[in-house]
Amino acid sequence: MFSLQGLLVLLMSITHLSQAHLIPHFRSNATEQEVIAPGPIITRRASPSNSVFAHFMVGFTANYSVSSWENDIALAKAKGIDAFALNLGPDSWQATQVSNAYTAAMNQGFQMFLSFDMTAWPCQASSDANPIRQFISGYSGHPQQVNIDGKMLISTFSGESCPFGTGDVNTGWFNTVKANLPPTYFVPALFVDPATFGGYSAIDGVFNWNGAWPMSNDDINFAGDQPWINGLGGRTYMAGVSPWFFTHYGPNSFNKNWIYRADDWLWATRWEQLIQNRDQVAFAEVITWNDYSESHYVGAIDGVQPNSQSWTNGFDHQGWLDLMSYYITAYKTGIYPTITKDRVFLWGRLYPAAADSPDPVPRPNNWQWTQDYLWAVVLMQSPGSVTLSCDANSQTFNVGAGLSKLKLPLTTSCSVSSKIVRNSVTTVQFSPPGFNFNTTPPSYNFNAFVAASPP
Known part of the structure; x- marks a missing residue:
């Protein structure tokens, strides 16, 4: 995850941002907390489950209006x-954008x-908890707030090194x-050994952020999720x-210069793994809706980019959305x-992983973990043939009804x-x-080009 403190310094240097006041319904009535010993772990399973959330970077919305959020x-x-x-981070303008987000959510249901x-x-320090508690108090009871078992859902990115003045x-x-x-129903993304969850x-559960990608040069598998589920002892797994x-x-x-496979x-x-194991996965969180800095956005390219234009502009990812929707229904x-309707979803890098470039920023770490392929998913009403081509390089596949995953090696400019x-x-x-x-890349851009045939 991108450091918002560093990012916002950058944003302030490229955009004139006004320091807005806290929104009217944001109450600051939280008191200084006492050091209270937590009770024992209670086995719990979120209800309702199998909801899907999308991680949204408020730090990239300095120019957003309520209508931007509505879009x-x-x-x-x-x-x-x-x-x-x-x-969200601690800046007052982000508090204003959170207010806009909740307002837009009310308008859109x-x-x-x-x-x-x-x-x-x-x-x-113990006082560091106060602004977080103010946020929680301010949005508790909001009609658009997600509640789990009657409790306000709260999450984090990181936080495993936060004692807040306690031991x-x-x-x-x-x-x-x-x-x-x-x-509150607290489901943070803590980067700790899941064996320590006891x-x-x-916590009421944990969000496994790094479970979204393989952390080595291997295909992803659900075996990596199992220690988290086991460590939670019946609590919620996101x-x-x-x-x-x-x-x-x-x-x-x-x-920051690397890829995950x-x-x-x-x-x-x-x-497909989450669908197959949906009885163990209470929630799925898409990473992300709009984090351009790490190239995993699936929404429109909007807002204020964190100097990621060189690898983001021209690389729209919305072609992934209808494929996501297909899987969400099953989940x-x-x-x-x-x-x-027959559909084709295509994605891949535009440049060979090993090709040299005049880019002053070096080739990303882990670049050896990716191969030069066109990746395709097809949805078929009934059996037929699918041809993938890159100019003269062409391959035809006979596929059945349903979903098929296909690939084509990319070796020459085409x-x-x-x-x-x-x-x-x-x-x-x-x-x-x-x-x-293009076999002669102008930069070491390992972002994905994504496209989907019309619905």
Whole structure:
């Protein structure tokens, strides 16, 4: 996750931001917390379950209006997203944008919950808890707030090193999000050994952020989720699901320059794993709706980019949304939806992983973990043939009804196209504009180019 403190310094340098006041319904009536010993762990399972959330970076919304939020909400809602997890930092303008988000959610019949980015919030002193408690008090009871078992859902990014002036992290979080507050359902993303979850009685569950990608040069598998589920002892497991990861900041910037392995249809494969194990996965959180800095956005490219334009502009990811919607239906219901039209979903990098470039920022770390392929998922009403092409490089596959995952190696500069044929009739002819593989990259851009045939 991108450090919001560092990011906001950057944003302030490129955008004139006004320091807005806290919104009217945001109450600051939280009192200084006492050090209260947490009680024993209670086995619990979230109800309702199998909801889908999307992680939303408030730090990139400095120029948003309520209508901007409404546009994102309308799109997310149409694709099956139930709520945005609002990743927020401590700046007052972000509080204003959170207010706008909840207002837009009310207008659109959508939901929100707070996810505190603990790479930005101070959390060592007991007084550091006060602004977080104010947020919780301010949005408790809001009609668009996500509630689980009658309790306000609260999450974080990180927070495993936050004692809030107490002797340990568990007590610190209990005093911050539980003590003398309206009931909360606390599901943070803690980067700790899941075998230690028994010592965290303050949590109602955990969000497994890094479970969204393989952390090595391997395909993703659900075996990596099992220690988290086991460690929670019946408490809520929220799984991460993501299509991609690439960030490319040099040593003179934020010094973040690596990929995680997204080969072998990560977006599709991860969803299939969550669907197959949906009885163990209470919630799925999409990483992310709008984090351009790490290339895993699925919403429109909007807002204020954190100097990620060089690898984000021209790389729209909304082609992933309808495929996501197909999987969300299956995750929520346990039944894959009926396919009513043949569709092709295509994605891949535009440049060879090993090719040299004049880019002053080096090739990203872990670049060896990816191969040069066109990745395709097709939805078929009935059996037929699918042809994937990049100019003269072409391969035809005979596939059955339903969903199939296909790939085509990319070796020379060429333009991507695809075709579905059934009974000698072409049902889909799709050549996405701009999907051009180039063996002489102008930069080390490992972002995905994504396209979907028309619905």
